[in-house]
């Protein structure tokens with residue numbers, strides 16, 4: 001029973017088979033191979049964006065930090081939610097790769113930025129001239145760090161605020177497939193049609209071994225990304241192995257099938273947890289993660305029974321003071337089974 005993260009799942013068999021198939025003979029390096037060309041074209045097709053530029057990297061943090069670096073000056077603010085991954089879990093990589101941009105935090109329920117809160121925060125920034133950081137860019141996470149999903153209309157509402165201040169928008173889509181399946185829209189509707197300029201299109205959490213695609217909808221921004229990717233040490237020399245994963249991921253809509261499975265498992269788990277004694281959701285279950293509080297005794301039984309998961313927030317101890325129920329983050333993936341869910345529910349009920 002592993003609900004610790006979708007990062008703990010293995011790679012889907014189709015991905016591993018694709019890696020083995022791609023391992024024959026010699027291929028041009030650094031992304032000059034035919035497989036990479038094919039994947040770039042496929043992604044432009046999926047996003048209905050023939051002018052988009054596509055770049056593969058191996059981690060979501062690299063995708064996010066390099067995306068921020070082409071969207072803001074070092075003296076610019078990166079407006080993001082206070083629980084954004086780029087704020088809480090990337091060890092300052094966005095600040096590092098941008099040359100020192102300041103992350104300016106915005107509130108909103110379920111780690112979704114609230115448009116008026118964004119507007120107020122941006123309006124307040126940079127009014128003191130050289131004495132203040134300037135307005136730089138906006139970064140949205142979809143699905144969010146609290147398992148919620150922005151609809152295209154909600155993405156557009158934030159992008160409209162950004163546009164009013166002439167700011168570009170990045171989307172951290174480490175779980176983009178989960179958000180897309182949940183929202184039931186097209187990739188274009190969830191991104192550039194809503195006003196997103198650059199997308200970190202995740203594959204790793206959703207069944208790949210390690211690949212993320214940065215999709216840059218304005219080709220004028222591409223050259224700088226190419227230089228920053230190489231300079232940052234994120235240009236894979238045996239690039240065919242990133243491309244092979246991404247090609248298999250997109251083949252036959254595998255990416256959507258894997259995400260749908262994870263979301264369905266999370267919905268099943270969420271329903272079961274809510275029926276458990278003393279349990280309640282702390283965030284809505286909209287994608288592949290369940291955020292719920294349940295009694296400490298249930299946590300003790302679950303962990304003694306072999307369930308792997310994190311308390312939420314991550315750093316609180318199970319044996320700390322107090323009697324109130326403790327919250328947990330329970331993440332489902334392409335590999336989650338109904339048997340795992342039934343076993344977990346039996347332990348907490």
Ligand SMILES: Cc1ncc(COP(=O)(O)O)c(C=O)c1O
Pocket residue numbers: 007058059060061062064085141144145172174175204205
């Ligand atoms: C929302 C979100 N964005 C970005 C990342 C970064 O991905 P990576 O750990 O591959 O750097 C993660 C990691 O799980 C994540 O949860």
Ligand SMILES: C[C@@H](O)[C@H](N)C(=O)O
Pocket residue numbers: 004005006007085089
């Ligand atoms: C660091 C942790 O948040 C990781 N990104 C995960 O979602 O599991």
